[in-house]
Amino acid sequence: MFFKKNKKTKKWWVLSIIAVLIVLTIIYFYKQSNKPAAQPIVEVTKGNITEVAEAVGYITPLHVITVKSQVSGTVAALYHDEDDYVQKGEPLLKVKPEPEPANYAEAYQDVEKAKEILASTQNNFARYERALHDRIITANYTDYISAKQNYDNARQDLLLAQQKLDLLQNGSIKVGGEPIANIVTSPITGYILYRAVDVGDPVISLSSYQSSTPLFTMASMKGLVFEGSVDEMDAAKIKVGMSATITIGAFPRDKITGTLKQIALQSDQENSLQTNNASSSTDNNNSPFNVGFDVKVEDLQLPPDLHLRSGYSATADILIQTKDNVLMLPERVVYFDKKQPYVLLPTDDPQNPKQQNVVLGISDGVNVEIKNGLTLGEKVLDNPETNNNS
Numbered sequence: 001m002f003f004k005k006n007k008k009t010k011k012w013w014v015l016s017i018i019a020v021l022i023v024l025t026i027i028y029f030y031k032q033s034n035k036p037a038a039q040p041i042v043e044v045t046k047g048n049i050t051e052v053a054e055a056v057g058y059i060t061p062l063h064v065i066t067v068k069s070q071v072s073g074t075v076a077a078l079y080h081d082e083d084d085y086v087q088k089g090e091p092l093l094k095v096k097p098e099p100e101p102a103n104y105a106e107a108y109q110d111v112e113k114a115k116e117i118l119a120s121t122q123n124n125f126a127r128y129e130r131a132l133h134d135r136i137i138t139a140n141y142t143d144y145i146s147a148k149q150n151y152d153n154a155r156q157d158l159l160l161a162q163q164k165l166d167l168l169q170n171g172s173i174k175v176g177g178e179p180i181a182n183i184v185t186s187p188i189t190g191y192i193l194y195r196a197v198d199v200g201d202p203v204i205s206l207s208s209y210q211s212s213t214p215l216f217t218m219a220s221m222k223g224l225v226f227e228g229s230v231d232e233m234d235a236a237k238i239k240v241g242m243s244a245t246i247t248i249g250a251f252p253r254d255k256i257t258g259t260l261k262q263i264a265l266q267s268d269q270e271n272s273l274q275t276n277n278a279s280s281s282t283d284n285n286n287s288p289f290n291v292g293f294d295v296k297v298e299d300l301q302l303p304p305d306l307h308l309r310s311g312y313s314a315t316a317d318i319l320i321q322t323k324d325n326v327l328m329l330p331e332r333v334v335y336f337d338k339k340q341p342y343v344l345l346p347t348d349d350p351q352n353p354k355q356q357n358v359v360l361g362i363s364d365g366v367n368v369e370i371k372n373g374l375t376l377g378e379k380v381l382d383n384p385e386t387n388n389n390s
Helices: 002-034 101-133 142-170 268-275 384-389
Strands: 041-043 045-061 064-067 073-078 091-096 173-175 178-180 183-185 190-195 216-219 224-231 243-248 251-263 292-301 313-330 335-337 340-345 354-357 359-363 367-372 379-381
Touching: 045 292, 045 359, 045 367, 101 142, 224 251, 224 313, 243 292, 268 292, 292 313, 313 359
Parallel strands: none
Antiparallel strands: 041 379, 045 224, 045 313, 064 216, 073 091, 091 183, 173 178, 190 216, 224 292, 243 251, 243 313, 251 292, 313 367, 335 340, 340 354, 340 379, 359 367
16 A cells, blocks of 8 residues: 555656756756847957959950952962061062953053053153254253153053053062062061951952952060950059059969059040940940950069960959958948948847948058047947848
8 A cells, every 4th residue: 555655756756857847948948049149249350452454355465467468359379377477578478469341441541551652752752852952942942841741641540550450460660669568478577366368358458449358467475465344433542553463364363563654534325435436236235334444464573474365354453452450350240321331230120220420541452541530349239130031
């Protein structure tokens, strides 16, 4: 009897302890679930901030030359191709003159006509020469001077007509002692960047009324520069002579320094609008807010083992100013209320942080200088929107 009673009492105590543990566990998890999450913060620190303007562009030779022909016709032979290194005066291609029949006939008639005029003026001048020799007239006689001028002009006209005919027939002549030939030679010592024609392609000469045909694009590749554009906000801050650090997409580990040499006075957006001003097309994807200004960075200091190609994509960080040992915060924690910057300070109530106005200085795109409103080590809420929306 006693044993049964003791057994029931022990069972009751075990159940009571289990019940108490369950209640305590429920209370613990309830408090943990309602406990406010820790507020993420960042501290005001001291450091160095460098403000730069980023330009996006490419590497290109300082001087690029387009080679054209002095003779019209078709490409008869090619002597060099892209990437070839050639010396000044070295043959690049040969042009085969192919004049239109009407042009050839006209040139031939001009020669015959010039010969007839020359013969006539020569006979007339010979008569005055005999009269001068017989002392019938003097050397300053007006008709004698006029006959001599007509004879000289006729000789020049025949020479010009013959040169035009020779050019159509043979593709080469000399004008004023300078050869004009159907062999196009290199105007510089350098590399061929691009070949624009192939054998059999038509060629329009520089002397034609039409747009002449580009044959080759050449550059020495010694004076490489960076060409790109900056947005209008950065264009207002940069000046010619500022230093720049260039990063090339193909060689991200190599940092190349240079000097800003040129800033466009007119935006490329305005250039595009003026170029297309005569067009009636309404398809214009240019935004008035997408404004860029062209810049050029020269005097590139290249490592001796770095060999660049024209057209490599690159970015240039143009140094505007640097400040050392200043108070700073990450830009992400700064907000604006009608141009007034502010940060949020932590409080006992996470739903109601304190708004603190600040005065900002320069920025490097990641950190911003705090000129006034906060002190070193002061804590500021990080990502405050997350806390306010929870």
